Amino acid sequence: MIRVLVLNGPNLGRLGVRQPEIYGATTHDELANHLTDTGEALGLDVEVRQTNHEGEMLDWLGEAADAEIPVVLNPAGWSHTSIAIADAVAQLDLVVEVHISNVHAREDFRSHLVVSPYATGVITGLGLGGYDLALTHIAATAELDGDPAED
Numbered sequence: 001m002i003r004v005l006v007l008n009g010p011n012l013g014r015l016g017v018r019q020p021e022i023y024g025a026t027t028h029d030e031l032a033n034h035l036t037d038t039g040e041a042l043g044l045d046v047e048v049r050q051t052n053h054e055g056e057m058l059d060w061l062g063e064a065a066d067a068e069i070p071v072v073l074n075p076a077g078w079s080h081t082s083i084a085i086a087d088a089v090a091q092l093d094l095v096v097e098v099h100i101s102n103v104h105a106r107e108d109f110r111s112h113l114v115v116s117p118y119a120t121g122v123i124t125g126l127g128l129g130g131y132d133l134a135l136t137h138i139a140a141t142a143e144l145d146g147d148p149a150e151d
Ligand code: DQA
Pocket: 010, 011, 012, 074, 075, 076, 077, 078, 079, 098, 099, 100, 101, 102, 103, 110
């Protein structure tokens, strides 16, 4: 099974409570359980983590870089400000940035994305389903990259 880290940044631990009109009623625990199940169905060993602490996120991104683990990342508020997160993401081979809301349809400052240039791709505005799409992409990429002749 291919290991995947789903890493959620600040305030996403308050999913279900925080601005449900934007982020929905599903809690972070429910999202984590759902993504673990989605991963299993796709042949992925998914681990979901959330932190409000930038240094912890940087350590996790470094861990993913060292172990060559694909990442699904919602940098949340750091998406718009953190060069440190961008520098860490630049070290990853496969990282899909996910935003639950459409950041381009909200306040102007949310369209300024400092991490995105270093992401493999970005999904924004498709709700929590964006995470499932990101996992589907990672599973498909792993399958395409695998050499059937070696199986
Ligand atoms: C977010 C969008 C960001 O602008 C915001 O700071 C978040 C969540 C999203 O998932 O839509 O915390 O990344």
